[in-house]
Structure formats: C-alpha cells, structure tokens
Amino acid sequence: MKIARFSRIGFILAAAGSAVGLGNIWKFPYIAGEYGGGAFVLIYLATVLLIGFSIMIAEMLIGYLGRKDTVTSFEELAPKNKNLWKLGGFQGLAGLFIMIFYSVVIGWIFNYIVTSLTSLPSTVEEAEITFNAMLHTDVFTQLFYHTLAFIWITYVLTKGIKGGIEKMNLFLMPALMIILSSMFIYATTLGAFSQAVSFMFSPDWSKINSEAFVVAVGHAFFTLSLGMGAIMTYSASMEKGSNLVKNAFWVVFLDTTIAIVAGLMLFTFLYQYGSGPAKGPGLVFISLPAAFYEMGIIGNIFAVLFFIALAFAGLTSSVSLVEPMVQYFIDRFSWSRLKASISMGLFFYLVGIIALLSNIDGYKEALTWGGKNFFDWVDFFTAAVMLPLGGLIMAIFVGFIVEKQRVESIMRPQLGFAFDAWYFSLRYITPVAMFVVMLSLMGIL
Numbered sequence: 001m002k003i004a005r006f007s008r009i010g011f012i013l014a015a016a017g018s019a020v021g022l023g024n025i026w027k028f029p030y031i032a033g034e035y036g037g038g039a040f041v042l043i044y045l046a047t048v049l050l051i052g053f054s055i056m057i058a059e060m061l062i063g064y065l066g067r068k069d070t071v072t073s074f075e076e077l078a079p080k081n082k083n084l085w086k087l088g089g090f091q092g093l094a095g096l097f098i099m100i101f102y103s104v105v106i107g108w109i110f111n112y113i114v115t116s117l118t119s120l121p122s123t124v125e126e127a128e129i130t131f132n133a134m135l136h137t138d139v140f141t142q143l144f145y146h147t148l149a150f151i152w153i154t155y156v157l158t159k160g161i162k163g164g165i166e167k168m169n170l171f172l173m174p175a176l177m178i179i180l181s182s183m184f185i186y187a188t189t190l191g192a193f194s195q196a197v198s199f200m201f202s203p204d205w206s207k208i209n210s211e212a213f214v215v216a217v218g219h220a221f222f223t224l225s226l227g228m229g230a231i232m233t234y235s236a237s238m239e240k241g242s243n244l245v246k247n248a249f250w251v252v253f254l255d256t257t258i259a260i261v262a263g264l265m266l267f268t269f270l271y272q273y274g275s276g277p278a279k280g281p282g283l284v285f286i287s288l289p290a291a292f293y294e295m296g297i298i299g300n301i302f303a304v305l306f307f308i309a310l311a312f313a314g315l316t317s318s319v320s321l322v323e324p325m326v327q328y329f330i331d332r333f334s335w336s337r338l339k340a341s342i343s344m345g346l347f348f349y350l351v352g353i354i355a356l357l358s359n360i361d362g363y364k365e366a367l368t369w370g371g372k373n374f375f376d377w378v379d380f381f382t383a384a385v386m387l388p389l390g391g392l393i394m395a396i397f398v399g400f401i402v403e404k405q406r407v408e409s410i411m412r413p414q415l416g417f418a419f420d421a422w423y424f425s426l427r428y429i430t431p432v433a434m435f436v437v438m439l440s441l442m443g444i445l
C-alpha cells in the first residue's frame with residue numbers, strides 16, 4: 001500500500017492547524033485578561049520560545065523517525081525496555097479526552113454563527129443571560145451542534161491524511177488567516193488599539209503569582225499542541241528529508257502570531273465598544289457579542305466572520321486531537337480507517353454528551369464532584385496531568401533514551417551549533433520545568 005504523505009506546505013498548515021485552535025482565540029485572551037495582561041503574556045512568550053520550541057522539535061523527531069502511530073514509534077526508538085517505553089505513546093489518549101469538551105465548545109460556536117446572523121445582544125447582561133441559558137438549560141441546541149461537530153470531524157478523519165486532513169487545512173487555515181487579519185487591520189484603525197497594545201505588553205509583575213506562572217507555562221503546551229501525540233502523529237507522514245527545525249519554527253511562529261493578533265484585536269474591540277478586558281471563559285461568548293452590537297452593522301458581519309474563524313480553528317485542531325488514536329488502531333490492530341475513525345468519533349461524541357449534561361441544571365448535581373463538574377474535570381485532568389506528563393516523557397525519551405548518535409545525525413546538520421543547547425534543554429531544563437508545572441497544577445506545590 002502506498003503511504004500517504006503530507007506535502008511540505010500541507011504539513012506546515014496541518015501542524016499549524018492543530019496548534020491554532022480554541023486555545024489561541026478563545027482561551028488565550030481570557031486567561032491573559034484574568035492574570036492581568038503584560039507580565040503573563042511575556043511569561044507565555046518566553047515559555048514558547050525556551051521550552052515549547054525545543055519540545056516541538058523533539059516531538060516531530062519521534063514521529064519522523066518512528067514513522068508509525070505514537071505507541072509503535074516509542075517502541076521502535078527505545079533501544080531497550082521497549083514494553084515500558086511504548087506506554088509513552090499512550091499520550092495519544094489525551095487528545096481523545098480533550099475532545100470530550102472541545103467538541104461541545106465547537107458546538108457553542110456553531111450556534112453563535114447562526115444566532116449572530118440574526119441578532120446580537122444589546123448589553124453584556126443580556127449576552128450573559130443568553131449564554132447561560134444555552135449552557136445550563138438548552139440541551140437540545142447543544143446536542144444538535146455537538147452532533148454536527150462530531151459528524152464533520154469524523155468525516156474528515158475517514159478521508160485520511162491527504163484527502164481529509166491536508167485538504168481541510170489547505171482551505172480552512174488560509175481562510176482563517178484572511179478573516180483574522182482583515183478584522184485586525186480594522187482594529188488597528190480604532191483609538192483603543194494602543195490601549196490594547198499596552199494591556200498586552202506592559203508588564204505589571206505584581207499580578208504574577210505562582211499560579212499565573214504555571215497557567216502560562218501550561219497554556220504554552222496546550223496552544224502548541226504538545227505532549228499528546230498530535231504533532232508526533234502528523235510528523236510520521238512528513239516527507240523524507242524534511243527540515244524539522246524549519247517546520248517547527250513555522251508552526252510556533254504562526255501559532256504565536258495568531259494568538260497575539262487575536263488578543264490585540266479582541267481587546268481593542270472590548271476597550272472601544274465594550275467593558276474593557278473581560279475575564280473568564282465567557283469573554284468571546286458574552287462580552288464580545290455585546291461589543292459587536294455597539295459597532296452597528298459592521299459588528300454583525302464581524303460577529304459572523306469571527307465565529308466562523310473560531311469554528312475553523314477548532315475543527316482543524318479537533319482532527320489532530322483524534323488522529324493519534326485513529327492511527328493507533330490502524331497500525332496496531334489493522335482496523336480500517338473508516339472503522340477507526342467512527343469508533344474514536346463515537347467515543348468523544350458519547351462521553352461528550354455526559355460533559356454537556358454536566359453543565360445542565362438538574363443533571364449537574366449528579367455529575368459534580370469535589371467542586372468541579374465532569375466538563376471541568378476533563379479539562380483539568382488533561383491540562384494539568386496528561387499534557388505536562390506527555391511533555392516530560394518526550395523530553396526524557398529524546399534526551400536520554402534514544403541513542404544520541406541517532407538524534408545527532410539528524411538534528412546536528414539542521415540545528416548547527418545550537419544542537420548542544422537544544423539537547424541540554426531537553427535533558428535538564430524541560431523535565432524540571434514540566435515536573436514543577438505538573439505538581440503545582442495538581443495542587444501539590
């Protein structure tokens with residue numbers, strides 16, 4: 001059988017499509033708002049550059065050398081104790097778990113595309129009532145759009161690397177960039193743009209505590225799609241002879257630029273037309289629609305375009321969240337792509353319904369433990385435990401387990417004199433940082 005490989009641009013767009021997701025446009029602005037802007041943004045940027053970039057290269061390398069699903073890649077690259085190291089490949093499960101709530105959020109976005117076509121809330125209070133009504137009482141709407149998200153994502157996965165994933169990204173990523181950059185250009189013409197710039201870039205270190213620090217580091221992982229086998233699985237289909245450093249650079253660059261552009265644009269709108277930098281997950285669903293309302297007719301158009309861009313970002317990330325386990329069942333159990341895609345799709349779809357219900361009045365009581373409902377537990381468990389653990393395992397694996405000459409033969413020609421710094425960072429800096437993040441997020445530190 002001929003193995004499907006990404007084209008060079010296809011790979012970069014698919015990996016950037018994975019990285020650019022709800023994390024960039026929905027989560028980053030609200031956590032930046034929550035932790036006071038500038039200083040938080042700088043910690044996040046520093047983490048992306050110092051740790052994120054080097055783990056991105058390591059993750060690409062495992063996939064590129066392994067050429068198979070994540071479990072098989074770990075198994076093949078480990079010189080000994082293969083059965084132990086192959087467990088590292090099960091980081092692919094994290095993506096499937098993330099999808100449990102990610103698909104529900106994509107459903108909200110679909111709903112917002114449709115409702116923004118006809119009307120926008122005239123005040124933040126009204127927007128809040130609308131959002132909460134959907135979240136806490138409207139099972140039907142959420143289920144309907146969650147189902148749509150499930151069908152879309154599963155369909156693309158059944159079409160495989162070339163005809164599904166690459167093709168989708170070749171269309172949706174440029175569309176997303178065009179929408180966001182047009183809205184961004186408009187934002188730069190508004191008076192509040194400079195306020196947004198100073199909010200995002202002038203650091204107020206008094207706002208930073210250990211929690212803010214850990215959230216910034218954790219977010220750098222999440223937004224770059226690291227630690228759960230997504231980038232690794234895509235890299236298994238990278239063309240032979242590809243330059244991993246260049247590819248990693250493009251993915252990191254696009255992901256970071258889009259997060260900053262989205263943040264500046266949203267904060268400009270919120271300063272100019274709304275209530276200033278809002279906090280919390282409701283930012284794009286509550287404060288933003290009310291700001292769009294104030295803009296008049298252009299606000300209506302922007303609202304629809306914005307939610308379309310957000311949906312595109314979410315969908316291209318979703319396929320990368322599920323693909324690792326799809327590939328796993330294809331490679332290890334010889335399942336057909338159709339069977340693997342539908343089974344994995346059904347898993348996140350059905351468990352996603354429980355997550356959806358855990359926000360609904362009347363069900364949520366039964367689905368809440370220790371102050372978090374099922375939806376929040378899945379978010380917490382994946383971000384706090386699985387991701388940093390995946391990153392930690394990868395750094396140790398490439399830094400200490402895979403034979404150095406094997407790593408060096410590929411990476412030294414590409415990295416040049418920076419090879420030693422990269423290798424050192426994988427061995428010592430990253431593991432320590434990841435360990436600290438994990439313990440703090442779990443509340444141990």
Ligand code: PHE
Nearest residue numbers: 019021022023222223225230
């Ligand atoms: N990076 C995506 C985002 O920012 C989420 C994601 C994480 C996707 C891990 C794939 C793997 O939303």
